[in-house]
Amino acid sequence: MRFAGIALEDKQRVLAELSEVKSLFASRGWFPGTSGNLSIRVGEFEPDNFDFAITASGKDKSLSTPEDFLFVNQGGQPSEPTKLKPSAETLIHCEIYRMTGCGAIFHVHTVFNNVVSELFWNRKSIPVEGVELIKAFNIWDEEAHIDIPVVSNYAHIPSIVPEVTQRLDPRIPGIVLRKHGIYAWGANAFEAKRHLEAFEFLFEYVYRSELLKQRSGV
Template identity: 75%
Template sequence: MTAPILLEEKQRAFAELREAKTLLAAKGWFPATSGNLSIRVGEFSPEQFTFAITASGKDKSVNTPSDFLLVNEKGQPTEATGLKPSAETLIHCEIYRLTGCGAIYHVHTVFNNLVSELFWEQRSIPVEGVELIKAFNIWDEDAVIHVPILPNYADIPKIAALVPDVLDKRVPGIMLRKHGIYAWGANPFEAKRHLEAFEFLFEYVYRWHLLKK
């Protein structure tokens, strides 16, 4: 059984989420209340863990006292609250369970939507030889990565069930078709770095595809 979450751990996680939310909202990456962010809190085992996550339906360009809540490994609130966790919380649960990562950031952008459709038939987005692949601690010369794409089912548990089949621990991201990227890292700093790298790479891949036509 994991130790209870301390108030200071909760407050630190909420403060880190607020900072990340503010920075990413300024980039326009949360249109129309979309997207969600989470940070793991306290001890971890694949069977039992807790994380702080953005509440559903909130305008992420605005900070309020009710933007975040704590949930367990099943995506259920761990404290009495009137807030609802994001509808996609179960996807976060599955990524935490499989990777033990420290934070997961999910955003909707035009370029990540475009490349998810462009490469849908391949079921992954290829990125070849671009310098920013090194942001994922992949240092091979002319490295090639493939970012997996999952179908954007309305039934979230159906999506979560597919995560183990495509997750590549070398590539810290999964795309939902015409929806958005889930990027994760060992901590909030790394998750942000990975997310920014993915977004740069997606724009590069899309623009390079147009130039080659």
């Protein structure tokens, strides 16, 4: 059975995955206020023709209701009749899907990802070197060095999209908005979750490492 061009069983699977991830991240305090958003792509993918489920705008993500998610198309418009509004940053999800063909995107606000984004704003990237969890991104070089892109945070969301397009690094499945939060993605929900958890570990590592350098005068 299909509805709005999407197989019903696929819709149900995606909604169950999103509910599970939302509950887990909420328990970690990663959605302060009504911040953050989650999405999972559903159905076939073409760069100019795809659909995904995304968190509805203004919802308390520590709660679970029948109106937590809605389906939108590649332009961020609802794929089926609904009174729900997609998250304000849906256009950023659209662009990341279009550029990467990924299967899921998770966006959270934490103290560590906000602080390090500001700490390294002048260089427009967060440097990480030799930390084991870089391997979560399938980067296996000995003492690997990565630079996690940081982009401007504008109130006008469409103004952010061109910078995401320009700065996205195919090796790094994530991008940070300055003093805002991390977008992490993967081929599916499991991989996106793994990447997000790795990023958050690395952000805390970088922050604490910088504190130690300051205390030791390095």
